[in-house]
Amino acid sequence: MRLRLPACAIALVVAMTCVPPRVHAAPDLVYALRNVRIVPVSGAVVASGTVIIAGGLIQAAGASATVPRGATEIDASGLTVYPGLFDALTDLGLPAAAQPAAAPTPGGGAPVARPASSVRGPQDRPGSTPWIQAADDVKPDERKFETWRNGGFTNALIAPKAGLLPGQSAVIALAGERTSDVVVRPAVTVQASLTPTGGFGTFPASLMGVIAYLKQVWIDTAHYGAWLDQYAANPRGIERPPHDRAVVALHEAMKARRPVVLTAVTATQIRRALTLAAELNVSPVIAGAHQGYDAVDALGARKTPVIVSVKWPEKARDSDPDADEPLRTLQFRDRAPSTPAALARAGVPFAFTSDGLATPRDVLKGVKRAIDAGLVPDAALRALTLSPAEMFGVADRMGSIEAGKIANLVVTDGDLFDEKTKVRMVFVDGQLFEQKDATRPADAGGTRPGVPAIVDGGVR
Amino acid sequence: MTRALLTSALVAATAAVAAAQTPAGRATLIKGATVLTITRGDIARGDILIRDGRIAAVGTSLAAPAGATVVDATGKFVSPGIIDAHSHIAIDGSVNEGSLSVTSMVAIQDVIAPDSIAIYRALAGGVTTVNVLHGSANAIGGLNATLKLRWGATAEAMLFAGAPPGIKFALGENPKRAGSTAGPGGQQRYPATRMGVIDVIREAFTDARDYKRQLDAHKASVAAGKKPLVAPRRDLQLEPLVEILEGTRLVHAHCYRSDEILQLLRVADEFGFRIGTFQHALEGYKVADEIAKHGAGASTFSDWWAYKVEAYDAVPYNAALMTERGIVVSINSDSAEEMRHLNQEAAKAVKYGGLTDDQAMRLVTLNPARQLGIEARVGSIDVGKDADLVIWSAHPLSTYAVAETTYVDGTVMFDRAADLSRRAASAAEKAALIEKARKATDAPRPADRRPTEMSRPQAPAPGALEGAVR
Numbered sequence: 001m002r003l004r005l006p007a008c009a010i011a012l013v014v015a016m017t018c019v020p021p022r023v024h025a026a027p028d029l030v031y032a033l034r035n036v037r038i039v040p041v042s043g044a045v046v047a048s049g050t051v052i053i054a055g056g057l058i059q060a061a062g063a064s065a066t067v068p069r070g071a072t073e074i075d076a077s078g079l080t081v082y083p084g085l086f087d088a089l090t091d092l093g094l095p096a097a098a099q100p101a102a103a104p105t106p107g108g109g110a111p112v113a114r115p116a117s118s119v120r121g122p123q124d125r126p127g128s129t130p131w132i133q134a135a136d137d138v139k140p141d142e143r144k145f146e147t148w149r150n151g152g153f154t155n156a157l158i159a160p161k162a163g164l165l166p167g168q169s170a171v172i173a174l175a176g177e178r179t180s181d182v183v184v185r186p187a188v189t190v191q192a193s194l195t196p197t198g199g200f201g202t203f204p205a206s207l208m209g210v211i212a213y214l215k216q217v218w219i220d221t222a223h224y225g226a227w228l229d230q231y232a233a234n235p236r237g238i239e240r241p242p243h244d245r246a247v248v249a250l251h252e253a254m255k256a257r258r259p260v261v262l263t264a265v266t267a268t269q270i271r272r273a274l275t276l277a278a279e280l281n282v283s284p285v286i287a288g289a290h291q292g293y294d295a296v297d298a299l300g301a302r303k304t305p306v307i308v309s310v311k312w313p314e315k316a317r318d319s320d321p322d323a324d325e326p327l328r329t330l331q332f333r334d335r336a337p338s339t340p341a342a343l344a345r346a347g348v349p350f351a352f353t354s355d356g357l358a359t360p361r362d363v364l365k366g367v368k369r370a371i372d373a374g375l376v377p378d379a380a381l382r383a384l385t386l387s388p389a390e391m392f393g394v395a396d397r398m399g400s401i402e403a404g405k406i407a408n409l410v411v412t413d414g415d416l417f418d419e420k421t422k423v424r425m426v427f428v429d430g431q432l433f434e435q436k437d438a439t440r441p442a443d444a445g446g447t448r449p450g451v452p453a454i455v456d457g458g459v460r
Numbered sequence: 461m462t463r464a465l466l467t468s469a470l471v472a473a474t475a476a477v478a479a480a481q482t483p484a485g486r487a488t489l490i491k492g493a494t495v496l497t498i499t500r501g502d503i504a505r506g507d508i509l510i511r512d513g514r515i516a517a518v519g520t521s522l523a524a525p526a527g528a529t530v531v532d533a534t535g536k537f538v539s540p541g542i543i544d545a546h547s548h549i550a551i552d553g554s555v556n557e558g559s560l561s562v563t564s565m566v567a568i569q570d571v572i573a574p575d576s577i578a579i580y581r582a583l584a585g586g587v588t589t590v591n592v593l594h595g596s597a598n599a600i601g602g603l604n605a606t607l608k609l610r611w612g613a614t615a616e617a618m619l620f621a622g623a624p625p626g627i628k629f630a631l632g633e634n635p636k637r638a639g640s641t642a643g644p645g646g647q648q649r650y651p652a653t654r655m656g657v658i659d660v661i662r663e664a665f666t667d668a669r670d671y672k673r674q675l676d677a678h679k680a681s682v683a684a685g686k687k688p689l690v691a692p693r694r695d696l697q698l699e700p701l702v703e704i705l706e707g708t709r710l711v712h713a714h715c716y717r718s719d720e721i722l723q724l725l726r727v728a729d730e731f732g733f734r735i736g737t738f739q740h741a742l743e744g745y746k747v748a749d750e751i752a753k754h755g756a757g758a759s760t761f762s763d764w765w766a767y768k769v770e771a772y773d774a775v776p777y778n779a780a781l782m783t784e785r786g787i788v789v790s791i792n793s794d795s796a797e798e799m800r801h802l803n804q805e806a807a808k809a810v811k812y813g814g815l816t817d818d819q820a821m822r823l824v825t826l827n828p829a830r831q832l833g834i835e836a837r838v839g840s841i842d843v844g845k846d847a848d849l850v851i852w853s854a855h856p857l858s859t860y861a862v863a864e865t866t867y868v869d870g871t872v873m874f875d876r877a878a879d880l881s882r883r884a885a886s887a888a889e890k891a892a893l894i895e896k897a898r899k900a901t902d903a904p905r906p907a908d909r910r911p912t913e914m915s916r917p918q919a920p921a922p923g924a925l926e927g928a929v930r
Contacts, residue, residue, distance in 0.1 A: 201559055203560055204559065206553050206554035206555075212567065219696070226691070298614075333893075
């Protein structure tokens with residue numbers, strides 16, 4: 001539901017000289033949101049103030065801000081502006097996961113992981129495509145982007161998810177026509193999965209096999225790095241280091257100190273992932289973390305960033321209603337939403353992932369459950385805005401309402417976590433998207449088919 | 461604490477009970493029991509003083525230090541904690557990395573499931589230490605983990621500190637994939653015969669020897685002050701095999717037939733390493749002298765056989781016969797169920813083969829401790845050893861014996877009376893949670909509820925724990 005603004009407004013903006021040129025295709029409009037309640041996240045709430053948006057950036061925000069001449073003034077009395085929401089892990093805009101082909105694609109087609117049948121061990125790099133960059137592969141999908149914008153989301157960390165080392169993530173903005181429009185930061189994190197991809201006959205066929213594989217490939221990466229350094233210093237008399245695409249990509253990512261995202265749901269899995277990360281000498285980010293409430297000590301020790309899935313554990317829909325379930329399963333389901341509160345108390349940085357939930361409404365409902373389980377609403381808001389920006393190295397340019405940051409904003413007619421609240425406007429890179437009929441975020445895209453989950457089932 | 465006791469499940473409640481009884485320095489005195497020391501015979505009306513998790517004194521008429529918890533065990537029996545030299549409990553994911561014939565790069569230690577209910581049930585059978593092994597799908601399998609069953613602790617905290625590292629080998633039908641054919645488009649994995657299995661092992665050690673030479677040459681060149689080029693790449697598959705060659709890693713070799721036992725002994729002699737334990741070894745009685753001469757141990761079943769062709773030539777006298785020939789013998793479970801009554805399995809060696817009570821008890825205490833290289837810490841009731849103890853209602857070799865209390869490091873990890881008294885509270889909590897969940901599901905539901913890797917309920921399926929390839 002995009003508001004088409006009159007051409008004269010565009011002409012006015014073009015005439016202005018104070019606005020830096022835009023790299024994006026969006027029209028360079030200047031907006032002044034007036035009489036709006038500002039929740040900057042990084043500072044105190046302003047009960048009624050002005051936010052100036054120009055050149056895709058927040059020019060000013062505060063109780064009093066000078067409205068530039070020619071700005072489109074929007075009377076936002078009774079409305080609240082928040083930083084745009086951030087889905088901290090999704091595959092929005094990325095092509096469906098390529099399955100390892102039965103044979104290498106002739107003619108240099110899309111890179112795929114080595115076919116399973118030829119994997120004889122770690123040296124064959126099973127399920128490894130760490131060179132894949134979400135920033136290269138993202139295709140702006142306006143239909144899906146709109147669904148999420150309508151619910152207040154303006155940003156996401158998108159990541160490939162096929163295999164054991166699927167590739168590297170990117171921070172994107174949820175508006176734009178071309179890849180170059182949407183990428184905010186490429187090559188943010190390295191994705192790793194502990195879920196075996198092969199069957200009994202293909203290495204690695206077990207959880208312990210995957211862990212062993214990751215250890216070996218990281219050893220090989222360090223070995224390659226040392227060898228490369230020596231070779232670069234003086235190649236004479238030294239055998240050249242082999243070009244191993246997976247290792248080269250990992251080597252570069254590790255040199256840049258990119259964090260590694262590991263999926264871990266139970267307390268045991270979280271501890272296991274942290275132990276592995278320590279052994280690999282990488283900075284971990286834990287994704288999932290439903291039983292984080294039982295691993296706060298481990299996560300708190302080094303303040304490991306956590307991406308909490310708000311797709312809380314539930315009884316399978318088709319399960320026998322009379323079937324007996326262990327007490328611990330019931331406890332797990334009951335206590336999972338208390339994880340964010342526990343992390344907040346321990347000072348562990350965390351963000352939220354939609355984890356395959358189909359609509360932003362479901363995500364906010366999931367966050368609401370965390371609030372009901374003890375999470376302070378301010379902390380919940382931070383986890384949807386500034387915390388992921390900090391986690392992914394973009395807090396200098398987004399995540400809060402501050403002058404000079406990217407104008408990614410959501411304007412609502414009430415408290416964000418109130419179910420009755422409607423999203424009225426969303427700004428992405430300073431571009432206004434207005435909801436004509438002001439549908440509840442709740443209903444936006446409600447009938448859309450499900451977005452695929454972050455990590456597919458794999459073998460269990 | 462109060463709340464935890466009232467509202468938590470077995471896991472949390474047991475941890476809470478444990479926490480209440482382990483303050484450092486607090487002592488426990490078990491009084492008036494028949495103490496089966498294993499090393500020094502039985503003590504009638506004996507006392508055991510536990511301090512700081514260790515056995516501080518064993519004798520009669522010991523005085524309780526101030527503040528000590530006194531446990532009246534009059535008429536009961538106390539034995540060392542049972543040690544299972546062959547188990548596959550508490551493993552997350554597959555017990556086998558079945559893809560390759562040499563999977564020495566994988567480690568059970570990486571996949572311990574410390575909340576597996578099999579651990580608690582093992583404690584209820586008096587088991588306190590377990591050798592958790594990789595499966596037997598390949599000639600050279602993964603690395604083992606020796607665990608103390610510290611229920612409620614993390615995986616890391618369950619590892620038996622100082623236990624020598626080990627590895628699983630396997631001979632015979634399992635590694636040659638007898639009876640299993642490759643799926644469509646797949647390839648039958650090499651080896652398919654017993655001679656192939658030995659070839660795989662020989663080839664792996666040939667590689668390991670080359671790798672060791674590389675490592676040694678690099679070390680020598682560094683030591684000689686030369687600036688060598690890049691260090692050899694660490695190879696996680698060959699590293700454990702080098703440790704075997706250097707005598708620092710124990711080999712636990714799954715086997716049945718006497719011919720394959722001899723085959724492996726010859727390869728070990730050829731490469732100059734020692735087999736730690738032949739596991740199962742149902743035909744060990746046929747080659748007991750050769751096993752004894754090599755210095756290997758044997759860990760077998762009491763009377764469990766004929767479940768496959770290579771397990772037909774077993775006899776229930778196996779443990780006794782091998783013991784008589786001077787082999788350190790243990791009886792293992794290889795099963796989450798059988799491990800709960802290993803005391804009864806040991807008793808069968810009294811009937812079949814006429815071992816003394818002491819000898820029979822050693823099959824599941826001191827002998828497996830020796831096989832695992834942890835006899836200085838556990839396996840008998842001696843001053844200075846870890847207070848891993850079981851209070852039995854009757855002599856543990858009796859069919860009627862029930863483990864009443866199990867201590868690990870002086871901490872109560874299982875107590876039958878406490879368990880029974882907790883059940884009503886657990887049932888009430890469960891009912892309350894079911895009711896709470898029912899109310900919540902009456903509310904509108906999210907549109908997409910398909911489980912994902914993150915949201916799938918993660919509690920281990922009970923059946924998944926016992927699917928080991930024997």
